[in-house]
Amino acid sequence: MERSASGLPGAEPFLRQLCWRDFFAQALAERPEVAWSDGADQDWRDDEEGLEAWREGRTGYPVVDAAMRQLRHDGFVPNRARMVVASFLTKDLGIDWRVGARHFLDWLVDGDLASNNLNWQWTAGLLPGPNPHRVLDPTRQGHRFDPDGSYVRRFVGELGPVAGGAVHEPWRLDPARRRRLGYPSPIVDHGDAVDAYRARRFGHRAR
Numbered sequence: 001m002e003r004s005a006s007g008l009p010g011a012e013p014f015l016r017q018l019c020w021r022d023f024f025a026q027a028l029a030e031r032p033e034v035a036w037s038d039g040a041d042q043d044w045r046d047d048e049e050g051l052e053a054w055r056e057g058r059t060g061y062p063v064v065d066a067a068m069r070q071l072r073h074d075g076f077v078p079n080r081a082r083m084v085v086a087s088f089l090t091k092d093l094g095i096d097w098r099v100g101a102r103h104f105l106d107w108l109v110d111g112d113l114a115s116n117n118l119n120w121q122w123t124a125g126l127l128p129g130p131n132p133h134r135v136l137d138p139t140r141q142g143h144r145f146d147p148d149g150s151y152v153r154r155f156v157g158e159l160g161p162v163a164g165g166a167v168h169e170p171w172r173l174d175p176a177r178r179r180r181l182g183y184p185s186p187i188v189d190h191g192d193a194v195d196a197y198r199a200r201r202f203g204h205r206a207r
């Protein structure tokens, strides 16, 4: 594979992704117990309502909702969107990554214990590296990776009439228009949720 891809356009990032896949597969083969173990010993939150909103794609954060609806519709979600929704569940909502990992395995057509569960742990900040401190901002991620909003409009029907990147911030629309669209308000304030996550995880509230 390495020999046939090298030199072609996009070969380097493609091979890097394959390295992740193989690394996670080897890690799990070596220590099968890491599939569901939780090294951080962190207090996860019980939040049935938040969990249901995440599963059904009605968190009020358009890119999160688009990805969660795509998961049910297509059984596939692009890598960046998987990272955004996993960060949102574990850091904004503080819900145990294992709940999210199970849900993914239930719906993904490419569900794979090693890639799925170790990516969940990585995104939740449980593997070595800078990730414990990194919380993906769903609005910024939306603007960055879906600048014209077409991904959101494809899966979040309520936001279909909203043109361009404005679709990532429906709370900025005129209130009467928002009501007509019938799209939910954010279930958490991202900034407050980041503070709460850091307080739970590191015992301080600095952003």
Ligand SMILES: Cc1cc2nc3c(=O)[nH]c(=O)nc-3n(C[C@H](O)[C@H](O)[C@H](O)COP(=O)(O)OP(=O)(O)OC[C@H]3O[C@@H](n4cnc5c(N)ncnc54)[C@H](O)[C@@H]3O)c2cc1C
Pocket (backbone or CB within 6 Å): 014, 017, 018, 020, 021, 022, 024, 077, 078, 079, 080, 082, 083, 086, 104, 108, 110, 111, 112, 113, 115, 116, 117, 119, 120, 123
């Ligand atoms: C929370 C989370 C859960 C995931 N669950 C799964 C899963 O159940 N099954 C699965 O195959 N992948 C999983 N991935 C990895 C990745 O998202 C998918 O493999 C990717 O969406 C495939 O897209 P692609 O074929 O366009 O990949 P490309 O970017 O073209 O990469 C080529 C191949 O490399 C592998 N790959 C790419 N990204 C990753 C990655 N981050 N980790 C490991 N391997 C990777 C895949 O086999 C992929 O087909 C997960 C990632 C995250 C963040």
